[in-house]
Amino acid sequence: MQLVDIDKNTYRSHLNVVIVSAVAVFSALGVGISAALVYWFGAAQGQNFYLNLLGVCVGGAIAAWCLHRLKRTRYFYEVAYVWDLKQELNLINxxxxxxxxxxxxxxxxxxxxxxxxxxxxxxxxxxxxxxxxxxxxxxxxxxxxxxxxxxxxxxxxxxxxxxxxxxx
Structure with missing residues (x-):
């Protein structure tokens, strides 16, 4: 991996958008999928921990998949570069x-x-x-x-x- 000069302001603004978007998507999907699973398959007594857990896991997986797919887009260039650089430095450390x-x-x-x-x-x-x-x-x-x-x-x-x- 080559070291590349990137614009700090662009990186910071794109990183903030990525973080807020990822949290929003994860939260919405986790709650929405959990609610749908409880509605369709839930017990009347309210013992739905595993359905809620499954909903959150599926929501997290979808959010992670979206980040992975978007990682190579132009908008994500600076954020993806820093993620990759951190991974490379971790291997060295x-x-x-x-x-x-x-x-x-x-x-x-x-x-x-x-x-x-x-x-x-x-x-x-x-x-x-x-x-x-x-x-x-x-x-x-x-x-x-x-x-x-x-x-x-x-x-x-x-x-x-x-x-x-x-x-x-």
Missing amino acids: RKLTVLKKAVELQDPDAMLVMLYNLQGSKQLWQLDDNILNLQELELELIQLEHKIRGCGLTLDANQYQRTLLEKF
Whole structure:
């Protein structure tokens, strides 16, 4: 996955619309399907927990299916990009301990993965206005770039591929 510059305002406005729409669709479907199931199949005594649960699960599944189908539309581009980037960074973070050791041993692939991780995290934190730890992240990034230059390497975060993680 390549790092792409996206407009923060567009991302935030589209994300807000997606969240509100998803919650509204899920709520309406969950309540509506539950009510219909209770009406058609419900017990008179009011013991309809499983019908209500089924209605909420079906409503959630439909809402998730709609999000999945809409994910590749132009309107969802920024939101889908951030979702995918978060997933990619999560995969990297699971191997972070091993990666840091490999960076200390001057492994070029580990340095490339860490460069991608730090630059991707920086982009996410800026998009989400998470500036509390941004200075620490930028310091880590500067140190890594210094180490990369010290090894005589020229790395670009856009050279990253998920297959590099298999090594670690």
